Structures are given as structure tokens and as C-alpha cells.
Amino acid sequence: MSEQQNSRSIRSLVTPDEALANLLDLFRDLGITDFYFPPTQIDPVVAVQNSQNFDVLEQLRIQEIGNCIRCKLHKGRKTIVFGEGNPAAELMLIGEAPGADEDIQGKPFVGRAGQLLMQMIKAINFERKDVFIANVLKCRPPNNRPPEPDEVHTCSPFLFKQIEIIKPKVVLALGTFSAQLLLNSKSSISFLRNRVYDMPFAKVIATYHPSFLLRSPQKKPEAWEDLKLVRKTLQEN
């Protein structure tokens, strides 16, 4: 075994806990026994806003939506996917409707499309916990068929209430259904994307749905342009 291979295999025998213990031994030998960790900086105004919004969102979910049977989708759903994330997020992501994974787990965008979405927002320095993610519909349509007008009509007022509570600076509409609802338009996603719309509730930017990007990866550079526009708009507002 070469010297380099040997030192690599010895290094890999030390676990992170052992490495920390060795470091603490070294500090003790040097006479260093006290450690100072600065308190985590939490802006009190942001903390209050977070907890107030959290309570109002909980009220919406439990008291207003409850065990919803307002439309036919309740018959086939396993879970109502309310949405999740930072209750005072600057950025909201809005998709179409829960799929099979989301229906089981009760969380939006946890399947393959969700993984891609997380990579997309990471590219503009956001993590899942920073944003709020929701859908036009809160229940899974059978076999992931497109939302029907009566379902959008019944369910979307709850989405608009969520936006009103969270007050994001920017809403990123993912795909045709979300973009057409939020922009009150019938145009195609390729026409609507890559512009900033000053809507009464927030600035809206539309991009392709991550499921579409999984099927059409050649469109990813355009989605990247849209994400850069999101970042720029957040920086400027």
C-alpha cells in the first residue's frame, strides 16, 4: 500500500465523534476549558411575525378548511396538502396539485419534481425551510389529471388567503395552471414566463413546472433565466 493510500485509510478510521474528542483533548492539554458560542441572531420582529402568521395559517387549515368535502376530489384523496414552509416567507412557490407522493405524505413537492424544485431554489440561495410551498389545489386529482374549473374555483380562495397571510414579496408560479390562475390569464406558460407582474397581492413571476422540466430538460436554461429574475426582483424590493 502506498503512503498516500495508507494515510487515507488511517484517516477514514477516525469517526467525526472521535475527531471532536481528540480536538477537545488537545484544548484541555493546552489549558482551554471554556468555550463561547455567540447567541443565534433572531430578529425579534421577524420572530413575532413568524409566530403570528403561523397561528393564522393554522386557523385557516384547521377551522376554515377542516376535513374539506367541498369538491369531488375529497373522495379519492388520502391527505389534504395545505402547503408548508416559512410562514413569513419572502418567496412563495405555487404548483398545480398534489401527486401520489404528496397525497401520502401530506406535503407539497416531495416527489421527483420536488427534488428538482429544491435544486432550482438552491441555485438562488434558498432552502426549503426559507420559502412557503403550496398548490392551486390541495387534494390530488385522480391519476394526476389536470385540475377542473370547478375544483380551481372552490379551492383557490384558500390559496389566496394563504398569500394574504404570508405576504411574500414574490410568488413564483410553477406551470400553466398556477400562472394562469395567479395572473388571471389564458396565455401559455411560454408566453407568461420571464416577466415580473405587479399583482395586488405580490409580484408574480411564472416559470415551467418542474415535472415538465423533467420531461423536457432542454428547457432548463429558460427556467434558470426565470430564477435569476426572481433573485433580482427580491434584491430590488
Ligand code: URA
Ligand atoms: N406537482 C405539483 O404541482 N405539486 C406538488 O406538490 C407536486 C407535484
